[in-house]
Amino acid sequence: MSYHFNEIEAKWQKYWTKNQTFKAENKSDKPKYYVLDMFPYPSGAGLHVGHPLGYIASDIYARYKRHTGFNVLHPQGYDSFGLPAEQYAIQTGQRPEDTTRVNIDGGFDKEGNKISGYRKQLDKIGFSFDWSREVRTSDPDYYRWTQWIFIQLFESWYDIETDKARQISDLTEIFSAEGNLKVNAACDDEIVEFSPGEWKLFSSEEKQQVLLKYRLTYLAESEVNWCPQLGTVLANDEIVNGVSERGGYPVVRKKMTQWSMRISAYAQRLLDGLSSIDWPQPLKDSQTNWIGRSKGALVEFPILAFPEGEGKQKPGYMTGGNNSHLLIDKAKQMRNNPTQAEKLLWDCLISKKLGYKFRQQHLIDDFIVDFVCLSKKLVIEVDGNIIHDSQQEKDEERTKIINNLGFRVVRFRNEEIIGNIDFVLEQIKIQLQQDVIPPSGARGIKVFTTRPDTIFGVSFMTLAPEHELVQEITTSEQKEAVSAYIEKSAKRSERERMADVKTISGVFTGAYAIHPLSGEKIPVWIGDYVLAGYGTGAVMSVPCGDQRDYDFATHFGLPIPNIFEGIDISEEAYAEKVGTKIANSDFLSGLSYKEATQKAIEALEAVHAGKGKINYRMRDAVFSRQRYWGEPFPVYYVNGMPQMIEEKYLPLRLPEVEKYLPTEEGEPPLGRATTWAWDTNKNEIVSNELLDVSKSIYPLELNTMPGWAGSSWYFFRYMDSENQERFVSEEAQKYWENVDLYFGGSEHATGHLLYSRFWTKFLKDRKFVAVEEPFKKLINQGMILGMSAFVYIVEPIFKYFENGNGNKMKGIEVSELFLDKRFIISYSLIQKEDTRELYDQLGFNNKDLQKKFKEELITKYSNITERFEDESIQKYLDNLENVEAVAVFAYKKRVDISLLIGLSDELDIGRFKKDLRYQDFSDAEVLTEDGKYIVGREPEKMSKSKYNVVSPDEICVQYGADSLRLYEMFLGPLEQAKPWNTAGITGVHSFLKKLWKLYHNDEVFGVSDEKASADSMKTLHKTIKKVTEDIEAFSFNTSVSSFMICVNELMAQKCDQREVLEPLAILIAPYAPHIAEELWQKLGNNESVATAAYPEFEEKYLVESTKEYPISFNGKTRFTLELPLDLSKEEIEEMVMANEKTKNQMEGRTPKKIIVVPGKIVNIVG
């Protein structure tokens, strides 16, 4: 009875579906185990053999866990929103919804080609998925909850004090009670401070504006990565080498109003969480890298007010702005004519009763304040008796600016001072006791540095061209140069800027900053080596310690002071931290990196010019896409302010549009929808025409969510996929917790895997889930590469070059790599006169390259024929008649692997020539002696465009799903990338045939109930041990070879006992479930093998009494000797030395040393 795998597999796949064998229950006595694969994007191309690799591994583990008594959740679904469906829609006009459905469930594409669909393809491989829990991210029942989570994010802010996300209503309560002064939140940088009174006075819109700066998802105008070809913005992780990940289109910087996710609030927790999860180290490393935490200091360098002055150093008390020279006379005048109240107060203040020095009518920026205590940064303003509204507004404005410079302001009215001077002084005293608030605002240049120890090495400062201060500080002389530079660098695309890191460019602003510790005057430059997006967009340049600063200084002739003891910096900067001593640095001289860093921060803090700071590289994630095929935002706009649609009216369904392109006005595709307005009375989507008619109807958001929205929480939905009340019920989530084992590719390291962790932490903070991390253990499966086939083409080219004498000549250029290949001569180009076309085809479209190639050909001409082993080309050339000159060279061309004969590397020349894709070669000549053409093969990523795709469907038909499963595992370690070679599958296929035979006597099934031999029991238990260890270590390739060894041994032993064959069937069931079920049934079991108890390993069958000792002399094994295992060291030594062979080896010498390791080895030295 032979092994009819197709019948067997179809039978059991049907059985599993019918009996819902793998349906997971949310209630069970068994312990739970959650195994998950990253769900696929269902593309029109269907599955290739690379896709199921991870699914097979996870399936084996899930099945293994079922055998060992776990309640296993092993679901599957589709990440069905995404760009390719939309691109396809743009091209063909078909609805993405329809094409996506066909890609999953099967059907026909527009050309009428049959698409079998992901589901059918997956089903054929025999996975133990619980399909009753399937999710599709593009299903309104699913994205309803994606929208819901978005609303929760909108309704939350991040409280740094409690290190948690909290409801936005908590924040508004705090604002009403105490303003925002004490709020320590993750929020936008430019937050204006306000009191509870001011908060109450804000209009509704102003309040919404303020709150947007705190929300975890917020609308902000920011510089984004705009991809004109795709018509959308991209997140940082969707850009690779300055071009879009999908399609490879250029990306430019553009200012746009976009939804963003405040993931930066979670930077530290995302970093800390990594230590609690069992993920591959490289993956953790790349997340760590991406988050990019760096420890250092934030330092503020004040800007010199009179850069064009006599070069005098500005004293610390001169706090005036750029217009000080105009105001200073006015201030003097005011000092001489004080009001009554001013006079009274000044007399008290100048008497130093309060213990602090005050100044009168002093310049701060472009304002003259009445009194100021510079050391405590306290301003005292005296107001007239009658205060008009307009005056009050002006005062508030003025207070804000002064606040931003780091001064507090107290105001008293004239009558207060005159009426109760003691009370006023008491108030001032209280203010003086408070700490100085470091300046939060404008005039200083704030920089972030990881090397505060090198602060005395600063010789200039550099701002990013986009820096907001640039316009303000640039002197009139430099204005032109600076503007030109800014314009030039703004024009450069991101890619250009990245490609060109070598060119040093920059311009002096004319402004100077003041060193906060030395008081020295430091020139301020702008340069595009400083990135606007990182840190503060400005750097303190320490040329001796940073190569970029060094290069910049060298280029522009700026000074390079050396602050390292005994280090030569005449050639390059010195960036080593350890073992370095700081010199020429005032109080830091002589200190190590660590000591100096700490001292520098202390000193900066003392003068309120800086503080220690942790900076993160990770930016907030842009969450809007100008696309159609994504989740619509549950958002409408009232007076330009975003409003959330109430939860109970979700989902907000994606509208129909006629075309999937942006509108003429450049709006996203949803701008084409005619029914896309929100009626706040009826709470439904209504026609846009009503927008002007009714006051309760508002426009809906036109952007959609990015691809990662739906995938950031789907693992929770599987726990309770039918729930209509909640995204996952509390009980279901508490039961399944999180994913125990997650399989997927490492390419999602900084996208999906980071965003999922972020959302999970957020949901935990808001108590929607009870876990902090989504995936406990993660395994990255490696990519299966396709074996692309290549043909090697030589093409004769005429009128190609001339030698020095003006004669045309003959030559061959064949890459050395191709010397052992067979060639195909293409005639297609012979007829073509214009060689430029050929150049283009080969990439030699550059004049220099052409010249170089020509030269090389001439110099190599003399010895090329010797190097070239296949003489047929030479013969061909020699036989050419009436041709004076010809040059030939070879290149390779991909050929479709379906044009090969069988599984061999031989090209079907007839079909190749007839193939339309290779019509240039229809009259080609194949240079081979034996009439065969053997292609070259190279591993590459499997893809349709490379003609190297192997479909699992064909493999299943030819060899069966069990063979496919075993082979994919047998190929090599799971995490490794490895090439696919269909020919190799015969190994595992014949193994399965042998296994089948083991359970059969000739034509009939037959097992005996007799006792198995000791050898068979040993083989079985050895296999149980090895396979179990391997499966726990995810070493599936070695367990497959263990099965092979096991079956080979049992065959040799002629084993047919149930005692061995029954446990073996269970053992192999996770790997080859179909054949295992069939054998299990034939063994007389009625239930599926899926939940049969896993065989237990028993040591006793493996106990050996003897060991074949390798006997080595000076480390080289010469022979082996079988000895009982219970011998002592001495006994072993005695027996070995007594052996005849030992005596032969020693040839009468006495050993210097004898090493005996019982149970392992004997080594005789001498």
Added chain:
RNA sequence: GCCCAGGUGCUGGAAUUGGCAGACAGGCAUGGUUGAGGGCCAUGUGUCCUUAAGGGCGUGCGGGUUCAAGUCCCGUCCUGGGCACCA
């Protein structure tokens, strides 16, 4: 430049608490079975010397530790992946 992973036969790979390198497969070769092909079975297959017995050399390269190194240490080269004017 920085971080990570990895270099073992013709190919995929096995062996890393230091203990007979090349398990298990594919390929190739020879033989058997078969009308033929496919299939199946058997044997061989790191490399060099040798009729053989046997021996030399062998895990990218160079050193070192050890009775013993693919495995540990130092240096170096190469390949693949990630990040990158990140201050």
